[in-house]
Amino acid sequence: MDFAFSMWIVWLILMVVFLIVEAVTLGITTVWCAAGCLVAAIMDLLGAPVAAQVITMIVVSVVCFVACLIWIRPAIDAKHSRKADPTNADRVIGKEGIVIKTIDPMVGQGQIKVLGQVWSAKADKAIEEGAKVEVLSMEGVKLIVKEV
Numbered sequence: 011m012d013f014a015f016s017m018w019i020v021w022l023i024l025m026v027v028f029l030i031v032e033a034v035t036l037g038i039t040t041v042w043c044a045a046g047c048l049v050a051a052i053m054d055l056l057g058a059p060v061a062a063q064v065i066t067m068i069v070v071s072v073v074c075f076v077a078c079l080i081w082i083r084p085a086i087d088a089k090h091s092r093k094a095d096p097t098n099a100d101r102v103i104g105k106e107g108i109v110i111k112t113i114d115p116m117v118g119q120g121q122i123k124v125l126g127q128v129w130s131a132k133a134d135k136a137i138e139e140g141a142k143v144e145v146l147s148m149e150g151v152k153l154i155v156k157e158v
Contacts, residue, residue, distance in 0.1 A: 017060055021051035021067070038083060042074030043067075102129070102145050106158060113137040113155070122155060129153045 025047035028040040050067035058066075102124045113120025113133045122131045122143055130152045137143060143155040 017063060018051040018054040021047045021054060021063070025051065038078055038086070042071045042078060045074045046071035100148060101125070102127070102153065103147060105145050107131075107143050107145060107153075107155070109137050109139050109141045109143055112139050113143075122153065124153070131155050133157070 025044045028044035028047060031040045032038070032044065046067040046069075049070045050063040053063045053066055054060075105124050107122040107124030107129075109120065109131070110123050110128065111119070111121035113122075113131055114136055115133060116136075118132060120131045120133070120137070122129055122145075124145060131143070131154070132149075132152050133143070133155050135157075137155070137157050142158040144158050145153045145155055147154045
């Protein structure tokens with residue numbers, strides 16, 4: 011068995027190594043090199059010279075890398091991005107409202123009306139119905155307020 015005949019084994023071993031690195035990194039880092047090795051192994055089985063195999067492996071790897079950067083990577087990143095959907099709920103922060111149900115910090119109950127909407131609210135101290143409050147922040151679905 012001469013060196014040129016066994017090159018397909020070398021290409022397959024390299025492909026497996028690249029795929030293992032790809033599986034460990036989970037970042038689309040070496041899959042294009044694995045594709046280049048596969049094409050080079052097929053070329054060896056078809057009788058191509060070693061120089062042509064190496065050049066083809068490099069060209070296929072570069073083409074796959076560029077294709078990945080242009081089309082595949084952005085599509086995967088867009089699919090996996092974890093952007094929060096805007097709700098406009100934060101527009102009430104900094105606004106004044108009226109307590110419509112007494113805010114009791116011990117029980118964790120209370121409601122205010124701000125910008126025409128009714129919200130659950132909480133504060134550091136009890137605030138009676140009818141008092142004006144300012145919205146400081148939002149914690150889940152409750153507004154954190156202080157008396158004005």
